[in-house]
Amino acid sequence: MVRSSYPDVEIPAVSIHDFLFGDVEDDRLDAIAIVDGVSGATTTYRQLIAQIDLFAGALAARGVGVGTKVGVLCPNIPAFATVFHGILRAGATATTINSLYTPDEIANQLTDAEATWLITVSPLLAGAKAAAAAVGLDDDHVIVLDGADGHPSLPALLGEGRTAPEVSFDPETHLAVLPYSSGTTGRPKGVMLTHRNLIANVSQCRSTISLGDDDRVLAVLPFFHIYGMTVLLNFALRQRAALVTMPRFDLTDFLRVVQEHRTSWVFIAPPIAVALAKHPLVDQYDTSAIKVIFSGAAPLDGGLASAVADRLGCTVCQGYGMTETSPVTHAIPYDRPDIDRSSVGMLLANTEARLVADDGTDVDAPDEGASEPGELLIRGPQVMAGYLNRPDATAEMLDADGWLHTGDVATVTHDGIFRIVDRLKELIKYKGYQVAPAVLEAVLLEHPSIADAAVIGVPDADGQEVPKAFVVVQQGAELDADAVMAHVAAHVAPHEKVRQVEFIDTIPKSASGKILRKDLRTR
Incomplete structure (x- = not known):
């Protein structure tokens, strides 16, 4: 077991409202809390x-x-x-x-x-x-x-x-929010997060993510997503920073807002990092106010992080978490340039982790270098109360000792730096959004010309994960990739669209009927 190297922080037994707004300092009451990035209204x-x-x-x-x-x-x-x-x-x-x-x-x-x-x-x-x-x-x-x-x-x-x-x-048990997550697999489930969960994660972030009341924070990550909800809507306001809102990501608008409002902390998901590293439009705007780019919601490649840092002249960090952990469990501190940017950094305060090998034994941190990989388990006050009305799914995710099984495979170094190296779970992360293969497979199977189907995540040209469908066509039917993608697009949100299609003779399955996604990944 690895425990955070940070000292435990106090988690007040109050409502999230009282925690965030109950003691705003007199000299901050008339400071700007929110700026509309479109109109400039404050x-x-x-x-x-x-x-x-x-x-x-x-x-x-x-x-x-x-x-x-x-x-x-x-x-x-x-x-x-x-x-x-x-x-x-x-x-x-x-x-x-x-x-x-x-x-x-x-x-x-x-x-x-x-x-x-x-x-x-x-x-x-x-x-x-x-x-x-x-x-x-x-x-x-x-x-x-x-x-x-x-x-x-x-x-x-x-x-x-x-x-x-x-x-x-009771803030320890009363539900504050019900964001939806697919967990490690399957259809979206309501994640029960209490007032204490939200307060805990904001309190934990304060020792690692060092933004303050003189910062302007770009809020382009959606507030409906737990990342935007906790780190922007709650954490930034608790730090008495100013939030600059954007209703959606558009690179031109993003760069204009950064330039006009002099945003110093910019929280992103990896697809935005690709644009910041590669797009020529970036050179036309003044991004000098940016101190920190902080990435989350999906893995950020170390080379891409370095490219963004070099181009913008800022620090690039990343963190790790899940909706089920409110969400942050790991982060690279702003003041630790020695930490590899392809890692997810250190455990937050009040947080414990285990790595469990395939045989069920714990993987110990080594005396030097990195450990063998194992499934990452998390325990701490930010861990959810469970899934709404889903005791079976809760029991699969959260064991009797309070350990949350993330489904991600990680390594840890002798000094407590974690790296996510693989994923046991089937969930696809498309531009930071969760896409459940089971949902797309159900849509595909509604098509009269599709006999069977499976969906996995595959890298695109930029190394970002996209949904790919493997399709078995009904005997005697004719179907092309465009028709498959159009069918799915008509029934799901834009981020859930199938982006690639491959036609195959049979979907590989186990004796119990479970899709063998690892076999599809090796094609």
Whole structure:
């Protein structure tokens, strides 16, 4: 077992709202909390706290409170912070939904999470309304932040001037958020994260990720994803930094925002690193304000990290985590240039790890160099309470001693530096988004000309993982790759599309019928 070399940090037994906003220093109240990267409009900490309280009061007046689940389908705009923390301030639970989801996928998450309210914006309203209708939500339970006929709006709700409710719950057990993850395999499951989980991970990050109140943080990673939710929406605000929001990634807009708003910390996923290292457009903008590029959500190649650092003249770090760990468990500290950038760095405070070999024995850290590989197990206060209504899946992921089985294979050096070297789990990471092969396989098998199918992740020209389908065509049918990809694209979110297709005679399977993905990977 390896324990973090950092001393344990205190995890206050309070709500996430009180932890983040209960003791904002007087001299920070009128400092900027959020900047709209599109319009340049600013929100101070004083204004943000007031808006959160007003929104919580409006929700409470409508019966929203402890036990209520509220869906949030919204891009990165300043209002996201108001509604997200307003939900938690009211004692309810937020289930954040991928903005790229289809109506069916939105409806599935609302149903599984047992959400009785949905918050969205007008550009996403068509999909939101279709999903709401499918699960029986009336228009008055679908809040459209920027306004739409027949729906409550954010200005109207804030304008009611209601006082935030007094709520009581145990932060150690009360669910704050229900993001969705495929875990190590299978269909998405609701990850139960408590107020303590979120507070713990913010507290743990403070000893490793050293941004402060003089930093401007680019928030292009989606807040609905646990990475954006914890590291940007919560951690950056707890550090009293200013968040500069972007509703989606576009390289020109990204570089413009970096230049105009002088962002000093930029949190990314590896596909953005590819653009920063290679695209000629980067040279046309002033990126000199960037101190740190911090990558997560998928593995970052060490050579790519060096290329970005050299081109931008900044420090590049990366970390590791999962939705099930709130998410951060490892990070390369900003002040440790000696650590290999292809590693995921060191364990955060209060965190323990084990590496377990194929035979079930623990892999020990060596006296020098790197260990043999083993599956990475994590234990700490950031580990989820479990999967919503999925005790079997919870038991597979989280053992009786509190160890979370990540499904990733890692090594560790004598001085506690971890590297992810392989993945036991089947999950595909496309541009930081989770793509479950089982979901795509089910869609493929709905096509009348497809007899059998399997999906794996394969590297593209830039070394990033993309979904590839292996397809067996029905006898007598004709089908080409474009038709396969178009069929899948019509039924899934854009990030879940199949990007490559190979036709084969049979899908390799075990005697029990399990797809032998390792055989497909060797083709």
